[in-house]
Amino acid sequence: NVILFTTDQHRGDYLGIAGHPLMETPNLDAWANHGLYFPNAYTEIPSTTGARRVLHMGKGSYHCGAIGYLGAEWDEKQSIAWMMAQAGYHCINVGWRNMNPRRKLYGYHNVICHDLRKGEDDYMDWLEQQVGPEAMERGHGSDANGWIGRPWHLEERLHPTVWTVDVALDQIAKRDPTKPFFIWVSHLRPHSPYDPPQFYWDMYINEDIPEPPIGDWCEEYRDIELRPDRTAWAGELTPAQTRRCRAGYMGCISHIDYEMGRL
Template sequence: MKDRPNVLLICADHWAAAYLGVAGNTAIQTPGLNELSLCGTRFTNAYSECPVCIPARRTLMTGQTPRSHGDRIFNDTLTMPDVITLAQTFRDHGYQADAVGKLHVHPQRDRIGFDSVLLDDEGRPQWGVQDDYDIYLGDIGYAGRQFDHGLSNNQYYYRPWHLPEETHATNWAARNMARIIKRRDPTKPAFWYLGFRAPHPPLVPPQSYLDLYRDLDIDEPYMGEWARDTESLPFAITAVRSRMNLYSPKQFVGAKRAFYALCTQIDHQIRYLIGTLRLEGLLDNTIICFTSDHGDMLGHHGMVAKRVFYEASANVPIILLGTRDNPPLPEGSVDDRLIGLQDVMPTMECRANASWPGSTGVLIIKEC
């Protein structure tokens, strides 16, 4: 039992497939994910079936399409469908399953099959829940201060993080995942899920990460010819584009720097976790998968955020690293097969143990 591989699934928020150095983006700094890609497999045609937070995460955690699990719009009061989740499947087969960070389920303290959850759900006090990140800030003397930056969760204004860098939600999540890895049950294999809330706005990276981009040229958004004819655009697209009109071109370049800074911060924390696995003697026997719930238009075609089925919104990164003795494909492989978030659950199950019942879905990897 203890020789079966561990699984670390990492999900960012708003991270498009193109926002990786290894994908050809010369403006963004992602050394850790570049190296992970060169040691594993990067999937270039992976898509979020419904590119908005809650439906995408329900697909990731159930292996079901939005049509099947019941949310195709963003229903934040919808409970998880009565199905066996990814976490519960691992537990049913002898794994210890722990989660840190953003789950985005209702009710908030629903563990959706995990043994434990350290929750960072961006506050959301409307549901009457104080999440674990809020509790942490209170314990160290910053009670109720995570939003002192004064910025919105859905706008593209930016500023540096207002508290010490170690208190940032990204660092908190990685640090607690490292602690869980170190405190694992040595008699069981482990399934670890880490949900980073960034680079989802508010755009508040630590100053040290903003400084990394101070003197770098930032790639300009692209504009399709169809998008230039504003008079003929559908109302839905016009409505999405209206959010972009809040910012001058110079302001938006700054916002993009802040967005990329949040990505680099996550990248560095993933490197920290890889180091933790290595020091614990677990790296060679741990399957690692990095993905995102959806992307962010970041000005492309005059739009920001998600909810639209264009590449920057729907095309997500999936990077898969197998164990030393069971790699999915040769190191540094680039796979262009069409896949979706619904494929992550059966793939994780299959790579961990191909004999499990229910592990015969549409797999990312042809053979386990």
């Protein structure tokens, strides 16, 4: 059986095994200690959609037509899921996909996705059933491309990170018992919104978080004033805003670690 586990916008140095002085990632650290750890690995392309296509096609971004969010149509028969299915695996995809078309199977037998679009998002449909028609994943005011950090506003069991692992466990239990399984468990976090449940927020909000390395090239954007836009890609944040953003980001990583330990 094969589990492919991915996170989104996860810095490689934000792991305990990477030497981060504060990060609590005991499960990921244990996997690395008992397997192989590649500290010098880096993504072919920094944007989500392109990186996922490279991962699934096994080709560089230029050769699979992915140089960003747009690009050539995916060749389904060259995808990892298609090849695993041909080899006799029951292929399952759970969580954050960011593929186009969103509901296309791309070789998977089962797809249960969280893709941030009502009507095409199984998580949002489930959340509405749990909470009611007013349910909103981002009802706390943070955004999927924003910098606001704050605790999750609903019960912890309703967080998409928890839902993703719950669904993965359910799918594994209900798989075809005559075949090995290949499951891609994909988390949107620690991509914004930086909204871990309260327990994981409290892990870091009062810690002395080390200052990040900042390159000289950032200076040319320092005078760009984009606030109060909460999705601004540049601009000056106050120390308090930055602390909340980073504490939320770190909390999301530890939350994922604990949930993956449950899986």
